[in-house]
Amino acid sequence: MDVVKEINSRAKRLNVQIMDYLDGQNDSxxxxxxxxxxxxxxxxxxxMLAQVVAEAVGxxxxxxxxxxxxxxxxxxxxxxxxxxxxxxxxxxxxxAVHVLFDVPTAIIAGDxxxxxxxxxxxxxxxxxxxxxxxxxxxxxxxxxxxxxxxEDMDFENIPAEELAMEDYMSMINKKTAVLFECAAEGGxxxxxxTEDQVAAMREYAHLLGxxxxxxxxxxxxxxxxxTMGKPVGNDIRNGKRTLIVLHALHTLDKDxxxxxxxxxxxxxxxATREEIADAIAALHASGxxxxxxxxxxDYSRRAKELLDCLPPSEEKEFLAGLMDFAVxxxx
Amino acid sequence: MDVVKEINSRAKRLNVQIMDYLDGQNDSxxxxxxxxxxxxxxxxxxxMLAQVVAEAVGxxxxxxxxxxxxxxxxxxxxxxxxxxxxxxxxxxxxxAVHVLFDVPTAIIAGDxxxxxxxxxxxxxxxxxxxxxxxxxxxxxxxxxxxxxxxEDMDFENIPAEELAMEDYMSMINKKTAVLFECAAEGGxxxxxxTEDQVAAMREYAHLLGxxxxxxxxxxxxxxxxxTMGKPVGNDIRNGKRTLIVLHALHTLDKDxxxxxxxxxxxxxxxATREEIADAIAALHASGxxxxxxxxxxDYSRRAKELLDCLPPSEEKEFLAGLMDFAVxxxx
Numbered sequence: 001m002d003v004v005k006e007i008n009s010r011a012k013r014l015n016v017q018i019m020d021y022l023d024g025q026n027d028s029x030x031x032x033x034x035x036x037x038x039x040x041x042x043x044x045x046x047x048m049l050a051q052v053v054a055e056a057v058g059x060x061x062x063x064x065x066x067x068x069x070x071x072x073x074x075x076x077x078x079x080x081x082x083x084x085x086x087x088x089x090x091x092x093x094x095x096a097v098h099v100l101f102d103v104p105t106a107i108i109a110g111d112x113x114x115x116x117x118x119x120x121x122x123x124x125x126x127x128x129x130x131x132x133x134x135x136x137x138x139x140x141x142x143x144x145x146x147x148x149x150x151e152d153m154d155f156e157n158i159p160a161e162e163l164a165m166e167d168y169m170s171m172i173n174k175k176t177a178v179l180f181e182c183a184a185e186g187g188x189x190x191x192x193x194t195e196d197q198v199a200a201m202r203e204y205a206h207l208l209g210x211x212x213x214x215x216x217x218x219x220x221x222x223x224x225x226x227t228m229g230k231p232v233g234n235d236i237r238n239g240k241r242t243l244i245v246l247h248a249l250h251t252l253d254k255d256x257x258x259x260x261x262x263x264x265x266x267x268x269x270x271a272t273r274e275e276i277a278d279a280i281a282a283l284h285a286s287g288x289x290x291x292x293x294x295x296x297x298d299y300s301r302r303a304k305e306l307l308d309c310l311p312p313s314e315e316k317e318f319l320a321g322l323m324d325f326a327v328x329x330x331x
Numbered sequence: 332m333d334v335v336k337e338i339n340s341r342a343k344r345l346n347v348q349i350m351d352y353l354d355g356q357n358d359s360x361x362x363x364x365x366x367x368x369x370x371x372x373x374x375x376x377x378x379m380l381a382q383v384v385a386e387a388v389g390x391x392x393x394x395x396x397x398x399x400x401x402x403x404x405x406x407x408x409x410x411x412x413x414x415x416x417x418x419x420x421x422x423x424x425x426x427a428v429h430v431l432f433d434v435p436t437a438i439i440a441g442d443x444x445x446x447x448x449x450x451x452x453x454x455x456x457x458x459x460x461x462x463x464x465x466x467x468x469x470x471x472x473x474x475x476x477x478x479x480x481x482e483d484m485d486f487e488n489i490p491a492e493e494l495a496m497e498d499y500m501s502m503i504n505k506k507t508a509v510l511f512e513c514a515a516e517g518g519x520x521x522x523x524x525t526e527d528q529v530a531a532m533r534e535y536a537h538l539l540g541x542x543x544x545x546x547x548x549x550x551x552x553x554x555x556x557x558t559m560g561k562p563v564g565n566d567i568r569n570g571k572r573t574l575i576v577l578h579a580l581h582t583l584d585k586d587x588x589x590x591x592x593x594x595x596x597x598x599x600x601x602a603t604r605e606e607i608a609d610a611i612a613a614l615h616a617s618g619x620x621x622x623x624x625x626x627x628x629d630y631s632r633r634a635k636e637l638l639d640c641l642p643p644s645e646e647k648e649f650l651a652g653l654m655d656f657a658v659x660x661x662x
Binding site: 060081111112115116131139140146147154279 | 465
């Protein structure tokens with residue numbers, strides 16, 4: 001199976017449905033702001049996961065469609081607000097909502113997307129005993145995402161050396177993995193899966209989300225500029241405290257020269273290519289890149305084992321392929 | 332029945348439950364920001380309405396409690412975001428969330444309150460055929476509130492003379508009445524009311540919400556400083572385009588001296604007491620204050636007729652009393 005091709009073709013079909021849900025009767029500023037991010041595209045992994053899991057668990061892919069779209073809309077709502085909070089002017093190569101319009105409009109557009117998402121969820125055909133759980137789980141997920149964003153901002157005031165790896169992983173879990181978990185759990189609930197299947201799908205998605213993130217960090221340091229479309233080691237220049245960086249800071253001795261090299265390059269926008277290369281060398285020397293790679297591969301292995309609870313299907317294969325894509329892709 | 336006393340005693344009981352739902356396990360900045368407005372109190376009219384309607388329709392006041400609290404939480408979420416957007420530094424005599432903390436924290440706190448509200452709704456015991464409708468109606472209400480806030484901000488760029496009364500009423504409806512409607516409709520749905528009862532309660536709440544707003548505008552121009560606790564005609568000084576002001580601008584001739592007097596005082600922070608008094612006199616002369624008063628009284632009459640669909644109960648009496656309080660109170 002060509003996973004990338006499958007992702008693209010599924011995303012294309014989802015796009016139509018997502019934009020349908022955001023097609024207002026009017027062209028007001030608010031509606032334009034609401035549609036700005038969703039229409040810019042994206043991999044649509046969250047709704048895809050909900051649909052594929054629903055299909056794999058109980059051939060309920062079609063029934064899961066409204067719920068699936070609501071997750072993409074929630075994802076976009078968080079992006080709109082995050083960009084305001086982080087003062088990020090660009091998203092997917094286009095001006096951020098608060099730049100194209102203004103901050104108040106971006107705040108309202110995010111709120112409106114959030115509201116629309118819950119309107120849509122209520123359209124999902126789901127076994128009656130599962131409807132409240134689906135709503136509760138989705139709402140709680142947004143609560144966790146809010147906590148994660150708050151932690152992310154709070155962490156900026158803590159020196160990298162003092163940041164604990166488990167705190168970082170907990171933040172990353174809330175900021176990215178929980179929405180994947182919600183997607184897979186929801187898909188299984190809509191399909192009327194067993195408790196074991198619901199739990200397994202949720203855990204699979206957790207590992208998928210975390211794997212994606214950790215692998216992303218590995219790629220940023222080990223791929224090449226041509227493949228990635230952005231400079232190698234960009235994360236270091238931007239001062240991103242990834243698991244890899246935190247691992248190195250906890251591993252290398254206080255007076256290790258390489259530790260100093262790393263800290264000097266971290267967040268230094270003017271760092272030269274050579275200084276970035278030296279910092280990456282330090283991350284290799286400390287075993288931090290290998291550590292992250294091994295962790296991601298362990299996630300991948302465990303996630304694929306969890307798929308054993310599913311009957312054979314193309315969707316089951318796709319879920320395995322998706323995990324291989326998350327951990328193993330080269331760009 | 333002493334309506335004010337009844338409101339206060341019901342609000343007191345609701346407060347305990349509302350704060351219970353916002354009692355985090357931790358004292359993080361986010362949790363403090365989340366609790367800041369709800370703990371400052373308020374009349375709790377929205378949850379009260381949901382509970383009282385549920386009790387009056389089908390003795391389901393207790394069952395309606397989670398839904399009721401979720402509406403107060405939604406109301407507070409909109410206040411947190413509105414204050415950021417309008418740059419209002421004070422709320423209920425305390426610093427606004429974005430002032431006490433910062434804008435990013437206020438944005439997240441609002442999002443978190445919104446999320447918590449939907450977590451709580453899912454705890455409501457409601458007839459199975461009504462649960463999706465309850466969720467959809469509540470989510471759609473938030474969408475409308477977002478539209479209303481956007482319109483409110485857009486209207487600021489339109490000169491008062493060019494603002495149509497129906498556009499203003501539509502905006503006010505979205506900003507305030509729809510959440511009352513949602514409360515009453517939800518209460519009736521939770522109680523398993525008939526379609527007629529659901530529709531009547533929704534319309535009652537619409538008239539209650541609109542009546543509250545219009546009467547507020549009347550009071551601001553006709554009460555006295557001692558009773559209100561703020562200067563008479565403050566709305567004029569603040570440039571508020573109330574129904575009364577818009578009515579006068581549509582009624583008075585373009586070359587009427589009183590029209591000019593009104594426009595000169597409107598939004599003029601330095602307007603003297605005398606200039607404000609002259610503007611109020613103009614609003615009397617144009618019949619605009621009488622028009623608003625008559626409109627509010629008509630709302631009240633129609634709302635009380637709608638209560639005929641309810642069996643006799645103390646709660647039914649309270650709903651009538653609430654309408655008399657909304658339209659007729661003197662402060």
